[in-house]
Amino acid sequence: MLKVLGKASSINVRKVLWACAELQIPFEREDWGDGFRSTQTPEFLALNPNGLVPVIRDGDFVLWESNTIIRYLAMRYNGAWLYPADPLARVRVDQWMDWQATDLNRSWSYAFLGLVRESPAHQNAEEIDASLKSWTKHMRILNGQLEATRAFIAGSQFSLADVPIALSINRWLCTPFEHPHFPAVAEYFERLAARPAFALYCNNGQS
Structure with missing residues (x-):
């Protein structure tokens, strides 16, 4: 197993x-x-x-x-429906997964560690503010993509890319600061609620 x-x-x-x-x-x-x-x-x-x-x-x-x-x-494990074999469809999934792991994660790291983890090494107010501004910029990019697809991050179907992206959105929502409203992101998060695994591993009280 x-x-x-x-x-x-x-x-x-x-x-x-x-x-x-x-x-x-x-x-x-x-x-x-x-x-x-x-x-x-x-x-x-x-x-x-x-x-x-x-x-x-x-x-x-x-x-x-x-x-x-x-x-x-x-x-x-037979997951072509999540990670398509077609090169054009696959690279679109990869693009958003890689963006989440690099650009998006890098933007929220300092603010999250300072505000949620309360790390003593991440309490510089200017650095937290800069991190929140960068994070907001990247969330705006997500909102624009979701406005375009009107469904999921890489297109009309749920894909492997939605897993890391949704977890990062959950982290955004759980971090205590005044959040700008991104309607397409909010609708996307509600759309994911239909998936049983979402409640178990994303919107489960963990950030």
Whole structure:
């Protein structure tokens, strides 16, 4: 059985759990990370030298990096409906997944760590303000894309790209500051509520 290593509250672990639910892949999860078994032990570092979660074990196969993991799961477990084989459709999914992992994540990192995690190293008010402005800029980009598709992030159908994007939107909504209203984003989040895995792994009280 597929094993997922990482704490259930981790945004990146939840990507993997959500993908497993969509693909109906049975899995066992093991707690690793803050408050659980350390990811800095030789045992864990042998699986992922970065010492980060999630990691999966699929038989003898070990893989890390959350977006890579969910791509693998879709390719391995009949997930063409989530991650299409057609090159033009696939790269559109990849584009938004990669944008989430780089541009969007980078924009919210400082503000989220300061306002939600209350990290002592992230309490500079000017840096928080700059992060929130950048985050808002990227959310405006998302809103524009969703206005164009009127459905999901990569087009008319739910895809693998919606998993990381929705988790980032959830993080936006859970961060305490005055949020600009983005109607297409709000409608999109409501649209996702029809999916059982959304309630389990995205809109579940975790940020």
